[in-house]
Every structure is written in structure tokens, then in C-alpha cells.
Amino acid sequence: MERADVAIIGGGLIGCAAAWRLAQRGARVVLLEAGEHNAGASGQNAGSLHFQLERRFLEQGEALAEQAARIATLNVLAVADWRAIECELGADLHVSMAGGLMVAETREEVALLEAKAAREAAAGLAVRLIDGDAARALAPYLAKSVIAACHLTDEGHADPRALTPALAAAARAAGAAIREGCRVEAIKTPAPGRFVLRTAAGGVTAAQLLIAAGAWSASVAAMANIHLPMVPVALQMNATERIAPAIPHLIQHVGRRLSLKQAHAGNVLIGGGWPARMAVRSDGGFDLARRPALSETSLAGNLRAAIDVVPMLARLNLIRTWTGTTAITADQLPIVGPVPRLPGLWVAGGGSAFTLGLTFARLIANAMGGERVRELDLFGPARFDHLNSFMGAA
Amino acid sequence: MDVAIVGGGPAGQAAALQLAAAGIAATVIDEQPRAGGQILRQPPSAVAVRDWLAGRSYRALKAQLAAFEDCNAVTWRGGTSVIGLSMNEDGAGLTLADGSGVERLHARHVLVAAGCHDLAVPMPGWTLPGVQPAGAVQAMLKSQQMLPEGATLFAGTHPLQLIVAAQLVRAGATVAGVHFAQPLRRFATWLSPAAAIARSADLADALAALATLRRARVPVRFGSAISAIEGAMRVERAIVDGVPIACDQVALCYGFVPQSALPRMAGATMRAAGPAGGFATVADDWMASSVPGLWVAGETTGVQGAPAAACEGAIAGIGIAQTMRAFDLREAERRAAPFRAAYVQHRTFAAVLDRIADPRDHFPPIAPDTIVCRCEAVPRAALAGGSANAVKLASRCGMGLCQGRNCEPTLLRLLGAPDGPGFTARFPARPVALGMLAGD
Numbered sequence: 001m002e003r004a005d006v007a008i009i010g011g012g013l014i015g016c017a018a019a020w021r022l023a024q025r026g027a028r029v030v031l032l033e034a035g036e037h038n039a040g041a042s043g044q045n046a047g048s049l050h051f052q053l054e055r056r057f058l059e060q061g062e063a064l065a066e067q068a069a070r071i072a073t074l075n076v077l078a079v080a081d082w083r084a085i086e087c088e089l090g091a092d093l094h095v096s097m098a099g100g101l102m103v104a105e106t107r108e109e110v111a112l113l114e115a116k117a118a119r120e121a122a123a124g125l126a127v128r129l130i131d132g133d134a135a136r137a138l139a140p141y142l143a144k145s146v147i148a149a150c151h152l153t154d155e156g157h158a159d160p161r162a163l164t165p166a167l168a169a170a171a172r173a174a175g176a177a178i179r180e181g182c183r184v185e186a187i188k189t190p191a192p193g194r195f196v197l198r199t200a201a202g203g204v205t206a207a208q209l210l211i212a213a214g215a216w217s218a219s220v221a222a223m224a225n226i227h228l229p230m231v232p233v234a235l236q237m238n239a240t241e242r243i244a245p246a247i248p249h250l251i252q253h254v255g256r257r258l259s260l261k262q263a264h265a266g267n268v269l270i271g272g273g274w275p276a277r278m279a280v281r282s283d284g285g286f287d288l289a290r291r292p293a294l295s296e297t298s299l300a301g302n303l304r305a306a307i308d309v310v311p312m313l314a315r316l317n318l319i320r321t322w323t324g325t326t327a328i329t330a331d332q333l334p335i336v337g338p339v340p341r342l343p344g345l346w347v348a349g350g351g352s353a354f355t356l357g358l359t360f361a362r363l364i365a366n367a368m369g370g371e372r373v374r375e376l377d378l379f380g381p382a383r384f385d386h387l388n389s390f391m392g393a394a
Numbered sequence: 395m396d397v398a399i400v401g402g403g404p405a406g407q408a409a410a411l412q413l414a415a416a417g418i419a420a421t422v423i424d425e426q427p428r429a430g431g432q433i434l435r436q437p438p439s440a441v442a443v444r445d446w447l448a449g450r451s452y453r454a455l456k457a458q459l460a461a462f463e464d465c466n467a468v469t470w471r472g473g474t475s476v477i478g479l480s481m482n483e484d485g486a487g488l489t490l491a492d493g494s495g496v497e498r499l500h501a502r503h504v505l506v507a508a509g510c511h512d513l514a515v516p517m518p519g520w521t522l523p524g525v526q527p528a529g530a531v532q533a534m535l536k537s538q539q540m541l542p543e544g545a546t547l548f549a550g551t552h553p554l555q556l557i558v559a560a561q562l563v564r565a566g567a568t569v570a571g572v573h574f575a576q577p578l579r580r581f582a583t584w585l586s587p588a589a590a591i592a593r594s595a596d597l598a599d600a601l602a603a604l605a606t607l608r609r610a611r612v613p614v615r616f617g618s619a620i621s622a623i624e625g626a627m628r629v630e631r632a633i634v635d636g637v638p639i640a641c642d643q644v645a646l647c648y649g650f651v652p653q654s655a656l657p658r659m660a661g662a663t664m665r666a667a668g669p670a671g672g673f674a675t676v677a678d679d680w681m682a683s684s685v686p687g688l689w690v691a692g693e694t695t696g697v698q699g700a701p702a703a704a705c706e707g708a709i710a711g712i713g714i715a716q717t718m719r720a721f722d723l724r725e726a727e728r729r730a731a732p733f734r735a736a737y738v739q740h741r742t743f744a745a746v747l748d749r750i751a752d753p754r755d756h757f758p759p760i761a762p763d764t765i766v767c768r769c770e771a772v773p774r775a776a777l778a779g780g781s782a783n784a785v786k787l788a789s790r791c792g793m794g795l796c797q798g799r800n801c802e803p804t805l806l807r808l809l810g811a812p813d814g815p816g817f818t819a820r821f822p823a824r825p826v827a828l829g830m831l832a833g834d
Contacts, residue, residue: 036784043787161787180780241795241825265770265790293480294821296489296498303832314829319795321821 004030004177006368007197007206009184009220010213011037013160014348016167016178017361018210018368023174025369030204031176032197034183038164040214044324045354046237046269047160048250048259049082049095051075052102052127052152053116054352055254056273057332065119068332070378072123074356077375079154081358091166093158094264100155100250101135103309104148109255113150116254120150127152139249143311155250157261157269160354187223189393193344195224208368210346212361215288215325217349226339227387229330230350234276234292236323238302240316242266251309258305260313268313270306274298276323292323327351330384336360337367337380341392347381395421397714398488398501400476400656403431404455404700405507405692405707407462412711412729414467416720421501423490425824426537427472431509432529433700434459435536451595455700477822479504479656485687486660489822496830503687503714506675507707508653510693513670514800515550515648516766516774517758518622524629528647532558535565544642545570547632549620552751553581553600555647556614560603563610570641571613573634575756578616583746596699596743620644621758648753650697651803658819660688666813667696669752671803673816680713680726681706689714698744705737760808767801769794774808782806782816792817795825 006022008015011033019031052075057068079097086093104110113129120127128151135149136142142149168178179201186198187209195209213220215232222228247262252272259272275298279290299321307314329335329350339345346368348360367373397413399406402424410420422429428436434455462468471490478489486504490497512527519525528548534540535558546562547570548555559569607614615634622633623644631638649670657675658664663684667674674696675683681691691710692703709730716726760766762775770790779785782792782805791805792798798805798817806812 036780038787039784161790165788238828239793240828291818294478296478296487299821300832303828307829307832307834314827314832314834316828317795317825318822318828318831319825320793320797322818 001196001203001205002030004028004204004206006030006208006210007032007195007204008210008212010211010216011168011178011180012040012042012212012214013164013167013357014353014361015210015212016164016171017358018212018348018365019176019178020167020171020174021362021365022368023171023176025365027369029171029176030206031171031178032182032184032199032204033178033180036180037168037178038161041324041326042164042214042354042357043160044322045160045326046259046261046271047157047263047354048261049097049156049158049355050100050250050252050259050352051079051125051155051355052100052150052252053120055252055257058112058116058254064332065115069119069123071333072120072125073375074359074379076124078356078359081362082158085358089166089170091162093162093166095156095158096248096264097154097156098248099138099151099153100252101139101142101149101151102252102254103135103142103146104254105145105308106255110148112254113148117150125152139251141247141310141312143309145308150254157250157263159264184220184223189224189342192393195344208344208346210348210364210368212348214349214353215327217327217347221347224342224345225391225393226342226345227384227391228335228347228381229384229387230327230335231329232278232286232288232325233328234278234323234325235271236274236276236292236294236298236302236321237269237271238299238318239320240268240270240313241319243268243316246312247310253305253309256305257302258309260306260310267319268316270302270313272302272305274302278325288325292325294321294323326353334360334379335381335384336364337376337382339381339388340385341388395499395501396718397421397503397505398423398486398499399505399507400488401431401507401509401692402426402429402470402472403507403509403692404433404458404704405710406431406505407458408704408707409505409507409691409711409714410468411458411461411465412708413715414465416712416715418715418718418720419467419469421469421471421499423471423474423476423488425473425475429462429470429472430459431700432533435533451599455704458704475824476656477824477826479506479660481660481685481688491822491824491826491830496826503689503717505689505691505710505714506656506694507690507692507703507710508656508694510650510652510697511799512647513649513651513672513753513803515646515753515757516760516764516804517620518761518764519624520646521765521768522623522625522629523627524625524642525623525644525646528552528555528558528645529650531643531645532561535561539565541565541567542643544568545640546643546645547639547641548572548645548647549575549632549634550647551575551753551756552647552649553747555645556600556603556607558645558647559612560606563606563612569607569610569612570639571615571634572607573618573620574616575619575753576616576750580750583749619756619758648757649751650693652693652695652697654694655797655799655819655823657683657688657690657694659821659823660685662688662690668748669754670697671807671812673814680716681710682713698741699747702737702740702744705733705740708733709737757807766804766808767791767794769796777805777808782809782814783818785809786817797823
């Protein structure tokens with residue numbers, strides 16, 4: 001039985017970053033990854049660094065928008081984390097923070113932008129609302145149909161292919177053990193603050209356990225007899241052929257599902273929350289082991305929105321549409337913090353975890369190290385503790 | 395629509411003709427403007443080519459092509475790529491792209507008879523202009539009567555290079571040499587009675603090719619391996635057995651890999667295709683894949699040559715017609731019997747050819763800076779990781795325009811996992827303009 005201070009389940013961005021931060025603090029860390037690191041949403045997402053409030057928070061009515069706006073406090077922290085990360089890791093992650101524009105094409109959308117900008121200003125995000133001509137002065141490739149935009153100078157993109165491997169390397173260098181192909185088959189909690197994990201390659205016992213398994217987090221938590229209201233969602237994204245640098249900004253849309261940027265390699269990556277279709281098991285549950293199926297409707301809709309906003313894209317070739325699975329939570333806010341029902345159990349994940357993952361990992365490592373981390377107060381699993389009234393160590 | 399056939403080569407034609415005989419119309423889709431596939435690559439209709447493919451082994455295939463082109467039950471969709479294939483309870487959803495736009499097509503049954511492509515073989519210098527797969531050299535010759543300029547050196551393990559070299563000589567081009575990496579004794583199995591009887595026409599064509607090359611004083615060498623290609627801006631010489639040989643073109647011929655993008659996209663069960671690598675679609679006795687409604691024939695099920703492909707296509711056509719209740723199983727067996735009998739012989743020959751051409755012990759060395767993925771310019775040294783998908787994510791190998799079609803067999807070989815799993819198949823099978831997909 002291998003002994004550790006902290007066991008982490010999940011070799012994605014959050015798991016590897018937390019392993020690195022915790023190992024830096026001197027903890028003995030063992031990270032267990034069922035497959036290969038960076039194989040899930042951490043490596044499959046399109047690499048946006050979006051710090052403006054997301055469209056998905058704005059489309060569910062005023063009350064939810066108000067609640068979701070709390071995430072802006074994390075966005076402010078994430079800007080600083082991203083500005084520092086290449087230096088800290090000593091790695092080229094193709095981080096580009098040349099600014100982002102969230103565009104509007106209708107009067108209703110302009111009103112949404114205005115309300116959004118007010119919430120962001122209150123949270124300390126320096127968003128600037130500009131008209132269509134000012135947007136085109138910044139980004140001449142935008143269509144005439146763009147009548148307003150919110151500009152945030154810190155937004156941009158980074159390379160999801162590079163970040164998690166660099167974090168894993170840093171974690172190993174700091175002394176963490178990262179085990180790939182090591183699926184956790186059972187979680188036992190023989191005593192408070194003691195977790196025993198069974199894998200085919202042997203057991204691991206740890207005083208603290210962090211679940212950072214993305215779309216698989218809810219099923220991993222089930223092994224510890226805990227409900228975690230994180231649900232998998234399948235998205236699809238598109239890559240064009242490579243072209244010379246033409247689009248330096250992150251472009252998003254306040255009223256339509258659209259997020260696009262030109263990656264370091266030259267491909268334009270187009271997404272924005274268009275769904276793919278998850279496979280279903282014969283017993284009715286979603287089958288996360290199988291690749292989600294492409295949706296032609298999403299494909300056409302996504303490309304339509306992209307071309308409407310950036311007309312030059314119509315001429316480019318699509319070379320790849322890919323699908324991936326991520327997780328969102330019951331209230332759309334991330335779940336990052338301790339599980340009250342099971343002392344020593346921690347969770348981090350639940351949406352926007354490329355942009356925010358470094359921040360989740362840094363804050364949770366501090367909290368697991370015993371610090372009081374007020375920034376996480378709003379995001380802990382405690383807000384869903386009622387779901388676990390009948391669960392836990394019973 | 396009842397039946398869509400992807401590929402107008404020998405397998406697709408044979409299937410369409412069997413369906414027509416059962417009173418079932420089929421739409422046949424092919425990237426080339428005219429039917430024939432790679433084996434009978436036709437010149438553009440405006441170009442008249444004298445003695446087009448006069449060899450003995452082409453006769454039966456040409457007769458089938460003529461019948462296909464005269465068949466009223468066939469709707470021909472040339473110049474059209476199938477870029478997506480998805481299967482559900484109702485059948486197949488195909489996404490087609492041609493010069494003018496993208497179109498969705500639904501068919502109760504789809505037969506993928508998409509043929510094969512040359513195995514790409516990396517070695518130092520293989521990305522220089524003037525290096526081509528032998529199949530591409532032959533396609534230019536067959537369809538355009540275009541000859542490479544200067545002297546072409548052939549190198550590899552597949553006997554097709556003899557045929558192509560002789561076709562070049564007959565068309566008036568210069569061949570610097572034909573180099574087989576394997577020893578001559580590997581060819582002895584060809585002369586076994588079973589193989590010789592099975593495909594005497596091919597043997598005759600090969601012997602005729604050898605005679606042509608000898609008359610033209612083209613050196614044909616065995617146990618003679620290419621290890622690098624050199625030149626400043628384009629091919630100037632090939633290094634063969636450590637010795638430079640001056641040439642202007644290099645045609646590489648190590649074998650063929652099934653086109654597998656569409657069956658993989660549709661989730662069909664695949665298997666390792668054979669010594670040259672790649673993936674073949676698993677099929678039952680009637681050429682049905684593991685996915686209901688998806689049928690496969692020809693090189694898609696494993697590279698066995700055009701006559702075997704035509705047999706499989708005919709069996710698939712009969713199988714589809716039977717499934718559509720055009721006749722009962724007994725009648726289907728009666729119709730299929732001659733094709734099953736012929737298929738056994740062609741298969742025997744294909745197995746012999748596989749053994750002769752087996753490239754696995756003869757691949758040229760790949761240096762750390764040798765490009766493995768041409769599309770993304772990824773050198774061997776950058777390939778690190780566990781699975782093919784992980785290497786793709788980490789290195790961009792396979793992320794380019796060809797969707798990994800060319801580098802996948804080499805990558806899997808370098809990973810020590812030639813049987814896969816390979817890259818996850820992604821839409822679209824061919825690049826297509828965003829505007830067309832958005833419905834512009």
C-alpha cells in the first residue's frame with residue numbers, strides 16, 4: 001500500500017496543476033489517471049482565455065445572470081495566473097493575450113452587452129463597450145453586421161496541447177508521482193481523513209483526496225458514496241486549414257453561440273458551445289467511454305455564425321470537426337472546495353476549466369494545505385450539501 | 395434513396411451491376427469525374443488515348459466498366475467527395491461535397507468501396523519535389539498520359555513498380571532503375587502452381603514488363619535498398635545500397651493501404667489490414683460490416699487487387715438486393731456462387747503478393763529530423779507519447795489536411811503498435827470550404 005498525503009484522481013489540467021502546487025508545498029502527492037494525461041476536455045477544448053461573462057450565463061434570465069456574475073471575481077484572478085504561468089513553468093504554452101471582443105449584431109444584444117459590462121465593472125474587470133466601427137478599427141476582419149462589442153484587453157488563447165503536459169512535467173519535477181493507465185476501481189473511507197484507493201496496480205492510501213476527473217467526476221465521487229451535481233455535456237469544435245496570422249483576438253458573440261480564435265499554428269478554431277450527441281449505454285445512462293457523435297445541425301449553425309461575424313472564413317477549408325466531453329454543474333458555477341459530508345475529500349471542476357483551471361488548482365492547493373481561501377467560499381460543494389444528506393461515510 | 399455506393403472502381407461497378415440485375419437503382423459517387431477507379435483511371439472525356447491500358451489483365455475489368463457505363467439503373471455522381479458518413483436505424487447519412495456545394499444524402503444501404511492509396515514511406519529527403527508514390531506516377535500516366543521529366547528511379551518492395559516502370563518506358567519516358575529491397579528468392583512463391591494458375595494474366599504482364607525493361611536496358615535489382623533521397627531544391631540523386639544514383643524523380647512503391655476514413659467515422663469494426671499497415675473493415679460473407687446498413691467491398695476490406703475487389707463488389711450487390719427482398723437467400727447464393735469461386739483464386743494470389751511485397755523488414759531508416767507528418771512538418775524526434783491520439787495531440791502529427799491518412803501507418807510502426815489503435819477518425823474525410831458547409 002502506497003502512502004501519500006494527497007491522492008488526486010484525474011490527469012487533466014486541474015489535477016496536474018494541483019499536483020504541482022501541492023508538491024511545491026511539500027506534500028507527498030500521487031495522481032492517478034485512468035487513461036493518458038490531457039486526453040479529456042483539458043486537451044480537447046479549443047484554448048480560449050475568456051474572462052468576460054459567458055453568454056451561457058446571460059441567456060437564463062436575470063436571477064441566474066446575477067448569481068453567475070460572481071464568477072467574475074475568479075476571472076480577475078485567472079488573468080494574473082495566465083500572465084505568470086509561462087514564466088513559472090519555464091515553458092512555451094503559446095499564451096496570447098492580445099484582447100478579446102464579444103460582439104453584438106442586434107439592438108437586443110447591445111442591451112445584453114451593456115448589462116454585462118455593468119456587472120463586470122462591479123467585479124473589477126476592465127471591459128470597454130465600443131461601437132461597430134471602433135470594433136472594426138481594432139479588428140478589421142469583423143463584418144459590417146457587428147454594431148457593438150465589449151473589448152477586454154486581457155483575453156486571448158493558449159495551447160491546450162501544451163499546458164497540461166507542462167504542468168505534469170512540473171509536478172513530477174516537484175516530486176509528485178503521476179500514474180497513467182491507472183484507473184481507480186474503489187474508494188474506501190475506513191476512518192475520517194483516511195482514503196484508501198484500489199487500482200489494478202495496487203492500493204494508495206492518503207489523508208486527502210482531490211477529485212478532478214472532469215466529466216467523470218460524478219461517477220468517481222459515487223465510489224466515495226457522494227453525489228456530485230456535475231453533468232457531462234458533449235461539445236463540438238472545428239479547425240480550419242492553417243493561414244498566415246490574420247485574427248489576433250478572441251472573438252465571442254453575446255447573442256449567438258460563437259467563440260473563435262486563430263491558434264498559434266495558424267488554424268482558426270471555431271466553437272462556442274455547440275452540442276454534439278453523447279452516446280447512450282444500453283441501460284440508459286450516458287456512455288462516456290464512447291466518442292460523442294457529430295451534429296450536422298451544430299456544424300452548420302456554428303460555421304454560419306462564424307462566417308456572419310468574420311466573412312473571410314467562408315473561403316477557408318474545414319479540416320477537422322472534433323467532439324469532446326466536458327462537465328457543467330447544476331447552477332453553472334464551478335464546484336471547487338471541500339465536501340462537507342466527507343472530511344478530506346475535495347472536488348474541483350465544472351465548466352470553463354481551461355480559462356479558470358490554473359486558478360482553481362492554485363486556490364484548492366492552498367486550501368488543502370490548510371489556508372483559509374475566501375475566494376472559494378462561493379464555489380464549494382457545500383452549496384449542494386443537501387444532495388448528500390443521505391450519503392457519505394454511513 | 396435505397397442504395398448509395400461510394401467508389402466507382404471495380405467493386406462499386408460490380409455491386410451496381412448486380413443491383414441493376416435485381417431491379418434496384420443505385421447512386422454511385424466518386425471523386426473522379428469518370429468511373430474506373432484507380433486501376434482503370436480514365437482520361438478526361440475530351441482526351442483520346444490510343445491503346446489505353448492494353449495489358450491482358452485489364453481486359454475483364456474494361457468489359458465490366460463498359461457495362462457499368464451503359465447501365466441505366468446507375469445514377470453517376472462523379473467529381474464528388476463523400477466527406478461524412480453516419481449511420482442510424484434508418485440507414486446512412488452521407489455528406490457530399492463537389493465544386494458547387496455540400497449536400498446531405500440519405501440511403502437505406504451504403505456500400506463503401508473506396509479503394510486504397512499508396513503507403514507513404516518516410517526517409518531522409520522524401521519530401522523533396524520529385525518524390526512520388528508509384529501509384530501517383532501511374533495515375534498521371536493512365537489519366538493524362540503525363541510523363542515525369544527526366545529519369546525516374548523506382549524503389550520499394552511491391553511488384554507493381556515493375557508494371558509502372560514498363561508503362562513509363564513504353565510511353566517514352568526514361569527509367570533510371572527499378573530497385574526491390576527484398577531478395578529475388580522472395581519472388582519464387584509467385585511461380586508456385588497455385589499462384590500461377592490463379593492469376594496467369596498478372597504473371598504474364600509482369601514477365602512482359604521485365605522484358606520491356608530489359609530491352610530498354612533498365613537495371614532491375616533485387617536486395618537493393620534505397621536509404622535516402624538528396625538534392626538542393628528537388629531530387630538529384632537517390633542513395634541505393636549506399637551509392638548515389640543520379641535521377642530526376644523517385645517513385646516509391648512499398649504497398650497499399652485501404653481507404654478507411656468513412657467506415658471508421660461510421661464506427662465499423664476494423665482490423666489491421668496487412669503487412670503494409672492501415673486498417674481494413676471487417677465484413678461478413680455478404681460484405682456487411684458490423685454496422686447495420688453499411689456494406690464494404692474491394693480494397694476497403696483489405697488490399698487484394700482489382701479482380702478480387704470486383705468479386706466482393708458483386709457479392710455485396712447481391713447481398714444488398716437480398717436484404718431488400720429482391721430474391722431469397724437461396725437465389726442469392728446461386729447468384730453469388732461464381733464470384734465466391736473466383737474470389738478464392740484471387741485471394742490466393744493476393745496472399746502470395748502480400749508475402750512477396752511485405753515491406754516490414756525493408757523500410758528505409760528514419761532519422762530524428764526526418765519528417766513523418768508532411769502536412770504539419772512533424773519530424774520523428776517530435777513523436778513522443780503513448781497512443782497515436784496522444785502523440786497527435788502532443789506533436790500535431792496527423793492534424794493536417796490529410797487527416798493522418800499518410801502518417802498513421804508510419805507512426806503506429808514507430809510506436810511499436812502497427813495494429814493500432816490509430817487516430818480517432820474525424821469529419822470531414824476531405825477538406826471542404828466553410829462557406830459550403832454553412833450553406834452559402
